[in-house]
Amino acid sequence: MLAHERISAAIRAVNDDGRTALVPFITAGYPEPGAFINTLTAIAEVGDVVEIGIPFSDPMADGMTIQRSSFVALQKGVSLKWIFDELDNAGGTIDAPLVMMSYLNPLLAFGFDRLAERALATGVCGFIVPDLPFEESNELRAALDQQGLGLIQLVTPATPNGRLKKLCAASRGFVYAVTITGITGGDTGLPDDLANYLDRVVAASALPVCAGFGIREAGDVTNVGKHADGAIVGSALVEVLEQNGDPAAYLMSLRK
Numbered sequence: 001m002l003a004h005e006r007i008s009a010a011i012r013a014v015n016d017d018g019r020t021a022l023v024p025f026i027t028a029g030y031p032e033p034g035a036f037i038n039t040l041t042a043i044a045e046v047g048d049v050v051e052i053g054i055p056f057s058d059p060m061a062d063g064m065t066i067q068r069s070s071f072v073a074l075q076k077g078v079s080l081k082w083i084f085d086e087l088d089n090a091g092g093t094i095d096a097p098l099v100m101m102s103y104l105n106p107l108l109a110f111g112f113d114r115l116a117e118r119a120l121a122t123g124v125c126g127f128i129v130p131d132l133p134f135e136e137s138n139e140l141r142a143a144l145d146q147q148g149l150g151l152i153q154l155v156t157p158a159t160p161n162g163r164l165k166k167l168c169a170a171s172r173g174f175v176y177a178v179t180i181t182g183i184t185g186g187d188t189g190l191p192d193d194l195a196n197y198l199d200r201v202v203a204a205s206a207l208p209v210c211a212g213f214g215i216r217e218a219g220d221v222t223n224v225g226k227h228a229d230g231a232i233v234g235s236a237l238v239e240v241l242e243q244n245g246d247p248a249a250y251l252m253s254l255r256k
Contacts, residue, residue: 003125004150006097007049007173011208011230014048020225023210024251025051025101025234027069028086029078031241036083037090039247043237044096046251049174049210051128051232054080054102065235069242080106080115087122094123099152099173101128112143119149126150126173134167141170152176157197161204168205177201177211177228198227218256 001009011021024047029036044050053066055073080102087098100119107115107129119127126149132140134153141151150172155164157180168175177198194211202209211224212232224231233254240250 002148003097003120004148004172006125007099007150007152008208010048010097011174011210015208015229019255020221020228021048021208021210021230022221022251022254023047023049023051023099023212023230023232024237024247025053025212025232026241026247027053027055027066027073027238028083029055029073029076030069030238031072031244033073033076033078033082036086039241041090041094042248043251044094044098046248046255047096048230049097049099050094051099051101051234052083052124053234054083054100054106056103056106058103065238065242069238080110084118084122087124092123097125097173098123099126099128100124101130104129104132107140112140113146116143116147116149119144120147124149126152128152128154128176130154134170144172154178155201156180157193161200164201165204168201168207171205171207174208174210174230175201175205176232177209179211179213179215179224194223195227198224202228218254221254 014021024043026043055070055078137151144151152173153167153171154176155167156178179194198211208229210230210232211228212234215221215231215233216236221231237247237250240247
C-alpha cells in the first residue's frame with residue numbers, strides 16, 4: 001500500500017464502522033516543543049488521520065488562533081527539520097497516518113526530493129499546501145509521487161464544477177473541502193448551504209472528502225458526517241492546547 005493510500009484506507013475503515021472520520025490539526029511544537037510527541041501520540045489515539053501544521057511566519061489561510069500558535073512555535077525554534085527529527089525519535093510509535101500542512105516556502109527551502117524522502121521515513125503520508133496553486137504544483141507533486149506520498153487538494157464553495165473535478169482527480173489521500181470562503185478559526189459556524197456543497201464535492205470525487213474550517217462541536221461533526229467522510233478540527237483543538245486542556249478528551253467529546 002502506498003503511503004497516500006493509507007490515508008484513504010484509514011478514513012474508509014472508520015466510515016465502514018458507521019462513523020465520521022476525525023482529522024485533528026495541531027501546530028507542531030505548540031505550546032511546548034518538548035511535549036510535541038506526547039501531544040501528537042495522545043491525539044493520534046483518538047484521531048483517524050492527524051494533520052501536523054508546520055509553523056510559518058505568514059499563515060495566510062489561518063485565523064488568529066493558528067497564527068498565534070505558529071508565532072510561538074517559531075519563537076521556540078520549531079522548524080521542519082526539527083519536526084522530522086522528533087518524528088524519527090518517536091520510532092514509528094504513532095499508528096495514525098500523518099499529514100503535514102505547510103505553506104510552500106518551508107518546503108522549498110528544505111528541498112522537494114529530500115522532503116519526500118524524510119516524510120516517508122517518518123510516517124508522513126501526504127501534504128496540504130494551501131498557497132500552492134494547482135497549476136504550479138507539478139514539481140512538488142512529482143517528488144511526492146516518487147515516494148508514494150500524496151498532495152491533498154483543497155476545494156471551496158466558490159470552486160467551479162469543471163475545476164472541482166480536476167482538483168478531485170489530482171488529489172491523493174482525501175479531498176479537503178473548505179466549508180467557507182475565508183480563514184480558519186471563525187465563529188460564524190457552518191454555512192446554511194453546507195449540505196449541497198459537500199454533496200457536490202462528494203459526487204466529483206473518487207476519494208474520501210473531509211470538511212474543514214468552522215468545526216468546533218460534536219453537532220458540527222454530525223452535520224458534516226451526513227454529507228462527507230471526515231471532519232477536520234483545527235483552531236478549536238489548538239485553543240484547547242492554548243488553555244492547557246486535554247486534547248484527547250476534547251476530541252472524544254466530538255464523537256458523542
